[in-house]
Amino acid sequence: MDLASWLSLAVICVMGALSPGPSLAVILRISVSQSAWHGALAAIAHGLGIGFWAFLTLQGLAVLMQQYQDVFSVLTVLGGLYLAWLGIKAWRYAGMSSDDSIELVSSSYFEAARDGLLIALMNPKAALFFLALFSQVIPHEMTSMIKLQLWSTVVFIDSSWYVIVALLLAGGPVLAWLKRHIVWVDRGMGSLLILLGAKVVSGIF
Template identity: 45%
Template sequence: MTFTAWLSLFAVCCLGAMSPGPSLAVVLKQTVGNSRQHGLAASWFHAAGVGLWAFATISGLAILVAQSEIAFKVITWLGAGYLAWIGLKAIRAGRASSFSVNPGDKTSVLKAGIEGATISVLNPKLAIFFIALFSQFVSPDATIADQMIMTATATLVDGLWYSVVTLVLSHGPILKTLQNRSQLVNRLTGGILIALAARVVTL
């Protein structure tokens, strides 16, 4: 892979990572409600899920998902159900939620990471995105090194972007303001997640 081709790949991955969606809502939820470490765990576990989709696409597994209507629908509904479940929990929790700063109410860092990973793993549209993306860069003579570079680029861009989001949210007055309005943040985040879940199953 040439450096010019990699720059094009990098730019598209950045745009994909920066697109608002359920991933941002989950990172926000973990960072504001628990800690910077929880937000970073959600970010990098999410990136690992993105890396799995990228690798699956390159190895040809994601093509099967894209061509199988049943497999696509199953994963889509699982993902939508998970989004709706998280959204309902956030709305019902109010101020005594995962956004609370009370250490006794915090979830574990591992659970925060698993939540981040689940959001990406149960998102079949990542398969479609990567099929469209990598089809522009994968060629019959592509080496294993090229494939690893593409997978690593998608993974690192995603992880680094959400790490930046986490660090900004967890810095000083921004986090304090969000924590003071935790109930509003809960309701907004929950509403966004439920709306995204509804959008997934109605498209």
Template identity: 45%
Template sequence: MPLTDWFSLLAICLMGAMFPGASLAVVLRNTINHSRLHGIVTGVSHALGIGLYALLSVLGLVLLLQQSPLLVKAISYAGAVYLLWLGYQGLMAKAHTGRHAAIQTHQATLLDAARDGLLIALLNPKVGLFFLALFSQFVQEGMSLTAKTMFVSTIAIVDGAWYVLVAAVLSQGKWLEWLRQHQVWVERILGVILILLALRIFLA
């Protein structure tokens, strides 16, 4: 892959990763409610899901999404239901203090965080269509194994690096102190955002 093409790919990856949406909301939620590590694990598992879409893209399998509107709808609705469930949890958040707060903070396991990140990525067929629309220019017939590897790894690494950075920045110093002080309202706001994103999928 020529260096100029790689820089173009990198720029598109950065814009896609930084665009606010359900993925960012879930990473924020797990970072604030549980720990920096929970947020990082969410981000890394999300990157694995995005990397899988990138792999399917170079294998030509993402075309199946474009040709199967019913499959897209089914996956979209499954993702919307999952967002509704996460949003409901946020709306039901209650203030906790003292020892109970510490217990609440560690209720979710790292496996739960990994599940959240992976499902948010995989249950969003628009990610696959995004690859089809924007990344098709980089996927060419007869691509070498090196070029395919660069394509997939760049997309996954950029996505993971962005969300790991978000989790790392928000989990230290004054940021974390402020977020923890307003944790209930932050979680409820994130819950509303997730529910609105889910409703948008149902109404689309």
């Protein structure tokens, strides 16, 4: 792949990662309610989840999804329900992950990684995004090395952005303010996730 095509791919991936959405809300909540390292691990897992869709797209699954809309619809509904479940959980345990009650609800690194991974896997629209993106930049003769280059670029950019979000949020006055208002932060994030989930599901029916 030539440098110009790769730069075009990288820029579009950066813009896609920067756009706010449910992934950002989940990574933010994990970082604020647990720790920067929980958030960073969730970010890396999220990048691998996005990489999963990029890999399947390169193998042609996105084309099949366009032909079999029922599969796409089922996956989209599951993704919306998962967002709503995360939102309900945020409301239910609002503030319980603060320092004075950390023993009551302690999120493990495994759970942080799981949530980061699932929020990416439950977003089948990523496959269509990569289908549109790759069709513009990939050459007609796509070797295994080019596939690896595309996949690693997607994973690196997505993971790096959310790791930066998690680590930058882990210190300073912003985090202090958020922790003082952790109950309302949790409820706000929970409400956002519930609304996003409802929007996703309602868009199918």
